[in-house]
Amino acid sequence: MKVLIHLAVLFFSIPVFAANEVKDDPAYQYQPNSYCGACHQEQLRDYSQSMMGKTPHDKVFQQFYLGLNAKGEKDGMGYKGFHPDEPGDCANCHTPDVVLNEGHEVDLTEAIDKGSQGISCDFCHTVADVRVIRDPDTGRYTTDINHVVTRARGDTKRGPYDDAVSPAHKTVMSPIHLKSEFCAMCHLNQEHLLSISTYADWKAAYDKGAVTQQCQECHMPTGGKDRPVAIGGKVRKAETIRRHLFHGGHSKDMLDKAATLKLEAGKKDGVLVVDASVTNSGAGHTLPGGATLRNIILVVDAQDAAGNHLQHLGGKQEKLPPLAGVGNTERDFAGHPGKMFARPFVTKTGMVPAGGFNADHELFNTRIPPRETDHSTFHFTLPEKGAIKVTARLIYRWTYKPMADKKGWDLEDIEMTRQSVEVD
Ligand code: HEC
């Protein structure tokens, strides 16, 4: 028995000892990106154009926190509109430095006033470990950043190399930086619903073998010439250098490789039948991604030889919902033949779309998992004579159009792909 206890102590003392090697200096002040970027110029240039590099100064984010429209007027649509007296967890992932320093939720305005550097070079490169915590009974995650991150603030910068030598800081090779779990720190948000599910969606696909890459391999691409990664550094092989682009749904280059659309049309029983298949061919998680506001719209159109629209015969299930835009502009697709791929939330009182912070349940979930295909069918009247042209477009929107209309947000429709077929 004694031997067993000794063995247990020995066994458990190994990881404890390893964890003790990580030194975290609470007095350490994070350096600004401009300091690191003076030597790591490419990293700074790439990172500064990303959405992550811009938060918490991204206006859309601030307005969705404060409950303001684009003009800065109170409209109640946002976290503070529902919880005026609570700080909320919004600063957790958008300004992690201040929240972790305080050890609890911090009001966003206060975090910015306290000089948050946002998601900075120095923050990411002094993270020692990230845990993904899931209750096996309920399936729910613990995602509060204060519980999932181990920091190692100080002079040692953690990165992918085991042979880096810098005059400005110590370096150490960090396995967690090469893995999706590093990104799970923020790309997973358990509220009443799992309001950001990107990591979990990736993990499910990765475990099945549908996806083989880590987040970094797609969102921090390699390429270009062999080069140094710092002024004064040695020339490194291009395939060992990851660009800090973090492109996602706001970037046409990523959206271009995300989906494939196949269209077939034919005459059957006196009507035109159109089959559309949308495949998630390039994303490492669902399409659109794991945040509730993102949506992708399939718009189907059939015309006769003279260019007149054929009458749509299908019912409600073949039409786009109000979230595709209600109004008279050519971008308001509600009621138009098509399908929306999204996971919109509803509040307890039935308001749509809700944010994660006031969501009660899902309205629907039509997001497409990696390498899977969604099939849909549409019916139209046949013209008396002549050829028919069927066109389908796939459009990405970072938020729902009715919400952008109310907020006064500038919402661009990004066409991911378009296909046409002719029927004689
Ligand atoms: C969101 C976290 C994050 C931020 C912010 C970030 N990095 Fe990185 N960085 C990483 C990860 C992850 C890797 C390693 C990726 C891999 O090799 O798989 C990396 C790699 C590097 C490397 C090794 C060379 C390379 O490019 O692969 C350097 C140097 C570096 N980062 C410096 C910086 C600097 C300077 C900034 C700020 C301008 C910055 N990083 C911002 C996560 C981050």
Ligand code: HEC
């Ligand atoms: C667990 C980390 C986390 C927390 C907590 C969090 N966010 Fe985010 N937020 C993210 C991530 C990650 C994204 C990017 C999601 C994506 O594109 O898939 C994001 C994106 C957003 C966007 C979209 C920005 C744009 O320009 O498209 C808004 C708005 C936003 N968050 C608001 C909030 C508000 C308000 C809160 C508090 C109620 C909050 N967030 C709490 C991680 C978080």
Ligand code: HEC
């Ligand atoms: C005076 C120039 C200089 C400054 C300032 C500087 N670095 Fe470095 N850094 C270097 C050099 C040189 C290397 C080694 C490059 C190599 O070996 O290829 C390096 C390596 C790195 C690595 C790779 C470590 C590894 O083991 O993989 C990271 C990450 C990094 N720096 C992050 C930062 C961050 C974050 C800051 C700001 C807090 C910063 N650096 C400031 C020059 C600098």
Ligand code: HEC
């Ligand atoms: C400290 C929190 C944090 C970490 C760590 C983090 N992210 Fe993010 N990420 C965010 C937030 C917050 C946003 C949304 C910013 C906004 O739009 O205001 C975001 C946005 C993004 C986007 C969307 C960009 C767009 O154009 O829509 C991509 C892609 C992304 N992150 C990839 C990654 C990858 C890959 C990693 C891991 C190497 C990572 N992130 C680590 C918080 C984080």
Ligand code: HEC
């Ligand atoms: C196989 C490549 C691949 C992998 C692996 C991958 N992504 Fe993506 N990601 C994409 C593509 C392509 C898009 C653009 C389509 C879209 O927006 O869903 C994207 C979009 C995103 C977006 C924006 C979502 C939206 O709909 O606006 C975020 C955030 C993101 N990825 C984060 C991550 C994180 C975090 C991981 C790892 C857990 C990851 N990605 C793994 C390819 C990948």
